Amino acid sequence: MSDRRGELVKLARVLDLEPDVLAQLALDADSLRTVRESLSATLFDASRPTLQRVAKASKLLPNGTAAKVGEHVFGPLLCARIVGLLAPDHAIDLTLRLPDGFLADTSVEVDPRQAEQLIAAMPADRVVAIAGLLVARGDFLTLARFVDYLSTDTIAAVIASIPDELALLHIATFVESRARLAELVGLIPPARLRAMIAAVGAAPSELWLEALALANQLDERWKATIGDLAAELDPAVLEAMVATARKHDAWDAVLPLVAAMSAWSQARFVELDGVNDPAVLAGLVSAADRLAMWRQLLPLAARMDPPLRQRLASVIESVSIEAIDRIILAAHDRATWLGALATACELPPSGQQRVMQRLSVHFEARVESLADAAQSDAVWRALLLLVPYLPRAQRDRLANTILAASGGKIVA
Amino acid sequence: MTPELLAETKSELGLADATPLVTLPTEQLAWLRDAARTARDREQAALEAAVDRALDHVPWLLRGAVKRILFP
Numbered sequence: 001m002s003d004r005r006g007e008l009v010k011l012a013r014v015l016d017l018e019p020d021v022l023a024q025l026a027l028d029a030d031s032l033r034t035v036r037e038s039l040s041a042t043l044f045d046a047s048r049p050t051l052q053r054v055a056k057a058s059k060l061l062p063n064g065t066a067a068k069v070g071e072h073v074f075g076p077l078l079c080a081r082i083v084g085l086l087a088p089d090h091a092i093d094l095t096l097r098l099p100d101g102f103l104a105d106t107s108v109e110v111d112p113r114q115a116e117q118l119i120a121a122m123p124a125d126r127v128v129a130i131a132g133l134l135v136a137r138g139d140f141l142t143l144a145r146f147v148d149y150l151s152t153d154t155i156a157a158v159i160a161s162i163p164d165e166l167a168l169l170h171i172a173t174f175v176e177s178r179a180r181l182a183e184l185v186g187l188i189p190p191a192r193l194r195a196m197i198a199a200v201g202a203a204p205s206e207l208w209l210e211a212l213a214l215a216n217q218l219d220e221r222w223k224a225t226i227g228d229l230a231a232e233l234d235p236a237v238l239e240a241m242v243a244t245a246r247k248h249d250a251w252d253a254v255l256p257l258v259a260a261m262s263a264w265s266q267a268r269f270v271e272l273d274g275v276n277d278p279a280v281l282a283g284l285v286s287a288a289d290r291l292a293m294w295r296q297l298l299p300l301a302a303r304m305d306p307p308l309r310q311r312l313a314s315v316i317e318s319v320s321i322e323a324i325d326r327i328i329l330a331a332h333d334r335a336t337w338l339g340a341l342a343t344a345c346e347l348p349p350s351g352q353q354r355v356m357q358r359l360s361v362h363f364e365a366r367v368e369s370l371a372d373a374a375q376s377d378a379v380w381r382a383l384l385l386l387v388p389y390l391p392r393a394q395r396d397r398l399a400n401t402i403l404a405a406s407g408g409k410i411v412a
Numbered sequence: 413m414t415p416e417l418l419a420e421t422k423s424e425l426g427l428a429d430a431t432p433l434v435t436l437p438t439e440q441l442a443w444l445r446d447a448a449r450t451a452r453d454r455e456q457a458a459l460e461a462a463v464d465r466a467l468d469h470v471p472w473l474l475r476g477a478v479k480r481i482l483f484p
Contacts (some may be wrong), residue, residue, distance in 0.1 A: 015447045016454065025440055031432035035425055039448055040428030046452050047459050054463060057481040060474055073466045078459055 006174055007032035009141055013108070014040050040111060044266035047081055055085040056077075067097035084114025089120045100126065104133040108142045119149040124157045131158045135167050144174030147184060156187050165196035168204065173214050173222050182218055187289075190229070197230045201237030208244035212253035223260035231265030235272060242274035249317035251287035259296030263303070263374050270304045281315045289323050294330035298339030302378075306346070313346035324358045328366060337373035341382035356389030421445040424452075430442070 005019075007029045012019040014036055027035065031260075054074075058066045063251045070079045083091050095103065107130060112119055124361050127150060134143045147155060150153060162168055168188060175181040188196070215226045245254040258269055274280055288297035301312055316327075331340040344355045357364065373379045387395055422430040424445050425454045426454065433441060463482055 015451050017447065025444070026435050026437065027432065032433070034427070034432045035444075038426045038428070039451070042424075042448075043452055043455055045426070047455060050459055052464075053482050053484070057478045060477055060481070061470065065469070065471065069466050069469045073469055074462045075458075077455070078462050081459075228439065 004029040004032065005177045005369050007036065010035040011039075013141070014043070024400075036392060042115075044081060044111065044193050048085075051078075052085055055082050058086070058094075059090065060084075063093050064097060068092045070094065071098055071102050076102065077109045078109070080106045080109035083110060083118060088117040088121070091115070091315065092121050095122070096126070100129045100133060103264050104130045104137075104142075107134070108139065108144065112145050115157050116149050119146055120151065121372075122150075122154075124154045127154050128157050130160045131183075132161060135162055135164070135171075138170075140167065140170035141174045144171050147171075147175050148177050148180050152183065152187070155157060155184060156225070159184075159187055159192075164191055166199050166207065168192070169196055169200065169207070169211060169214065173210050173246075178217050181214075182222055185218060185222055194229050196234065197226065198233050198237060201230070201233065201240045205240070205244040205247055208241050209248055209253075210249060211246075212241070212250060212257065215257050216253050220260050224262065227257045227261035227403060231268040235268070238269060239272055239274050242272055242280055245283060246274070246277065246280055251283035252291060254292060255284060255287040255293055255296065258300065259293060263299075266300055270300060270308060276311065278311055278315060281312050285312070285315050285319065289319070289326060292326070292330075293335055294327050295332065298327070298331060298337075298343075299335040301339035301343045302335050303352050307342055310346040311341050313351070316343060316350045316381070317347055321358065324355055325362065328359050328362050331366070331373075334373045334376045334379055337370060338376065338379050338382065341386060345382050345385050352386055353389050356386050360390055360394055363390075363397075367394075367401050368397055368405075371398060371405045375406055417441055417445070424448040427476075 008025075009019045009031050010024050012022050015022075025032070058069075061069070070082075074082070083095070086094070098106075103126070127146075131143055134140070142274055143158075150158075152390060160166060160170075172181060172184060175184060197211070200207045211226075215223055218226070230241065230289070241254065245251055258266065261269065269275065284300075288294050301309060304312060316324075327340055331337045347355065359370075370383075374383050387398065390398065418430050418433060418441065421433055421441050421444055424431075425448050427433070433444075436444065467475060467479060467482070
């Protein structure tokens with residue numbers, strides 16, 4: 001689920017409306033979140049004096065009676081408001097007297113920040129039971145709101161109790177804290193993570209969008225883990241990801257995931273049928289330029305077979321001079337120079353000349369790393385085809401720098 | 413969008429500043445103001461009704477003390 005869709009759902013809940021009613025609001029995810037947090041606080045403040053009197057009066061009653069009044073008279077919303085105003089021990093005693101169904105209803109309304117101690121003190125078996133009810137209702141958002149406040153052991157127990165991997169994905173997409181999200185994903189056993197990705201691959205394309213949004217909230221290590229797990233599965237899983245990205249123009253989400261993959265997984269990626277589609281290559285090229293990720297895309301180009309690289313070259317042929325400059329400036333080691341030069345070799349002569357003219361402009365800044373990369377046979381062979389387009393003086397300087405880098409040995 | 417409407421909506425939502433709202437067209441701003449107002453009124457009404465009904469469930473001996481707290 002995109003950030004904005006998630007925020008629409010949350011704001012709709014505060015306003016007691018259907019999310020679709022809010023869909024047209026011209027607010028981005030950050031603004032929706034600001035509005036929702038502020039409105040929640042305002043609603044709470046508006047009722048606070050009365051709620052405080054109710055909390056005070058509840059101390060006069062036996063806890064059993066107070067719990068019954070809470071359940072049968074005040075209901076989930078008002079109990080959720082009051083709970084943060086009770087002393088933690090009192091709140092815990094009352095809560096444990098209430099049935100799971102009522103607590104599930106109350107958890108929908110409660111602001112976890114107001115009930116931090118209560119949530120942390122809840123026994124794991126009660127949390128698991130309430131979580132089960134929320135999952136059965138498809139209320140993943142409510143569950144996600146509590147992740148920040150539950151102990152790691154309790155979260156692990158909840159994860160173990162939810163048999164549906166896609167439900168775990170839906171919950172994870174609503175978790176707000178990135179650090180906690182990484183911890184939560186770390187609690188999912190690898191076999192279940194693999195099953196989750198396989199399920200995403202077999203589901204409607206919107207689920208890959210959700211999974212990509214989630215992966216992009218995670219650090220590079222987790223992006224790599226998720227990308228590699230996807231690559232280990234049947235190619236249909238990655239084909240589904242590519243088809244989703246093509247349908248929804250989600251290359252900004254796909255490229256970071258592919259960039260984080262291992263070399264083996266990237267090799268699987270470039271073998272996909274879907275990647276042969278010029279529109280897919282154009283999407284990747286456009287994302288690389290927009291996200292300043294040429295350093296990540298160029299090694300992929302190096303891994304492509306010649307026909308695919310030729311298609312990539314056809315896409316790159318039409319990019320701006322400024323984008324060519326960014327490609328040249330991104331090349332910095334053997335893999336990236338190989339990607340850049342091998343792709344340039346697939347251009348028509350006019351395209352090759354254009355690329356080398358831009359390299360000539362940046363020659364002084366690039367010559368050392370190019371000479372170093374040219375110690376690799378593959379880079380050297382690509383360079384041999386292109387170097388005639390450089391001015392004579394730069395050719396000589398490049399040759400001397402390559403010689404110096406190789407310790408005087410001529411590259412074969 | 414009028415400055416008055418912007419100020420009203422900001423106030424209904426309890427925002428410290430109106431920056432998140434400035435992109436909204438007038439009709440959406442008015443709609444959001446009314447939705448926030450409705451949510452607040454609905455919640456207040458539910459709370460008042462619950463407080464009235466709660467007294468019926470309080471043991472007779474405690475009812476006076478509870479009433480004094482709830483309706484000072």
